[in-house]
Amino acid sequence: xxxxxxxxxxxxxxxxxxxxxxxxxxxxxxxxxxxxxxxxxxxxxxxxxxxxxxxxxxxxxxxxxxxxxxxxxxxxxxxxxxxxxxxxxxxxxxxxxxxxxxxxxxxxxxxxxxxxxxxxxxxxxxxxxxxxxxxxxxxxxxxxxxxxxxxxxxxxxxxxxxxxxxxxxxxxxxxxxxxxxxxxxxxxxxxxxxxxxxxxxxxxxxxxxxxxxxxxxxxxxxxxxxxxxxxxxxxxxxxxxxxxxxxxxxxxxxxxxxxxxxxxxxxxxxxxxxxxxxxxx
Ligand code: NAP
Numbered sequence: 001x002x003x004x005x006x007x008x009x010x011x012x013x014x015x016x017x018x019x020x021x022x023x024x025x026x027x028x029x030x031x032x033x034x035x036x037x038x039x040x041x042x043x044x045x046x047x048x049x050x051x052x053x054x055x056x057x058x059x060x061x062x063x064x065x066x067x068x069x070x071x072x073x074x075x076x077x078x079x080x081x082x083x084x085x086x087x088x089x090x091x092x093x094x095x096x097x098x099x100x101x102x103x104x105x106x107x108x109x110x111x112x113x114x115x116x117x118x119x120x121x122x123x124x125x126x127x128x129x130x131x132x133x134x135x136x137x138x139x140x141x142x143x144x145x146x147x148x149x150x151x152x153x154x155x156x157x158x159x160x161x162x163x164x165x166x167x168x169x170x171x172x173x174x175x176x177x178x179x180x181x182x183x184x185x186x187x188x189x190x191x192x193x194x195x196x197x198x199x200x201x202x203x204x205x206x207x208x209x210x211x212x213x214x215x216x217x218x219x220x221x222x223x224x225x226x227x228x229x230x231x232x233x234x235x236x237x238x239x240x241x242x243x244x245x246x247x248x249x250x251x252x253x254x255x256x257x258x259x260x261x262x263x264x265x266x267x268x269x270x271x272x273x274x275x276x277x278x279x280x281x
Contacts, residue, residue: 001218003248008260011140011147015264016060022271023061026278034274035063036115036266037081039074040093041100049093056263062270072097074105082110088277089115089270112276115269123164126172133269138169140261141202141223142177144252150200150221153178158195160184160211160238161204166225170202191215208236212243219249225258 027033036057040046054064065087067077074096081087090113096102111121117135125132145152157179161167171183179200184191195201195215203211204225216222226238237254245251252258 001246001249003222003245003251006144006148006221006223006250006252006257008140008144008252008257011144012260012264014147015143015261015268019062019264019267019271020060022275026271026274027061030274030278032086033061033063034088034271035065035086036270037078037084037087037090037113038064038066038093039078039081039091039105040067041074041096043093043095043097046093046095053091053263053266057267060267062267074100075108078105078108082108082113085277087113088274089113089266091116091266092118113273115266115273117169123169123172126169126176129176133273134173135165135169136265136269137166137204137225137258137262138173139269140265141166141170141225141258142173143261143265144223144258145200145221148250150250152200155179155199156197157181157200157202158184158198159202159204160188160191160195161202161206161225163204166204167202170204170225174200174202203238205238207238209238209240211239213240213247216244216247218247220247221250222248223252223258224254226254227259 038050040050057064071077081090090109092105094102106118109119111119114122114133117133122132126134157174159167159171162183162185171181174181182194184194192215196217198217198220200221202223208228222239222244224237224239228236230236235255
């Protein structure tokens with residue numbers, strides 16, 4: 001069997017089309033573009049991600065406001081963005097400089113502007129199966145599964161990874177979609193024994209090529225969130241794509257699977273926040 005490739009680009013394109021339409025309507029009504037407050041330290045990977053967000057938002061008529069250069073008061077800056085009525089969403093990019101507590105900074109985000117579901121209020125609501133701003137990567141994974149009409153109700157899903165950024169929210173979103181979910185992590189014994197039962201296997205570990213064909217049930221759908229940049233510059237997933245393609249029914253490629261969807265979902269969540277504020281909801 002050669003797995004069907006679940007490409008992220010068509011999913012991202014559909015989300016961007018929705019974002020562009022809603023941005024035009026919002027800007028005409030509000031008299032200004034929807035605006036993201038972006039909070040990032042000097043870390044190289046965070047700075048590169050910030051530039052990517054600015055470029056992609058700018059192309060669709062969304063504005064990005066950045067921190068004043070050399071800022072040290074991250075909590076104060078996030079609070080200021082949270083209170084500023086011309087800022088619709090707040091996004092915190094980590095890692096922050098040494099000595100800055102990322103949890104304290106995340107707590108300063110107004111939960112109604114929390115476009116990447118970083119405030120515990122939103123993860124808590126997700127766990128309660130109430131409407132919430134979810135972490136964009138996990139929500140992007142759900143959009144991909146919806147786009148390709150992967151059945152979730154009653155499906156046996158295994159999520160490998162329990163970080164609050166990807167694994168845990170993915171598990172919560174799948175539970176909300178009526179899948180039966182197991183969560184594995186670094187202390188899980190006999191990982192393959194558990195993952196081999198999955199109709200849907202979602203992997204967010206950050207270990208290149210850890211998941212091989214022995215972990216995959218024949219015909220399963222495999223979603224690889226792994227984005228591991230190797231010393232030679234290549235990006236590898238957490239899944240051995242070449243070997244797993246021979247066993248799985250469908251597989252997201254890396255790069256080009258879940259990756260392109262994340263920024264589009266951030267934009268879409270920001271618009272939802274902006275529209276709610278505009279209409280006083
Ligand atoms: P993380 O915070 O380091 O969490 C990794 C998780 O994997 C932890 O729960 C850890 O278990 C588990 N784990 C580590 N080694 C394991 C092993 N040998 N067996 C089973 N579980 C293991 O990483 P993250 O932020 O969730 O990111 C995960 C991956 O997704 C990374 O490659 C990252 O680059 C990628 N990512 C992609 C996007 C995107 O847009 N596609 C966005 C964000 C992240 P413990 O909890 O026990 O430590």
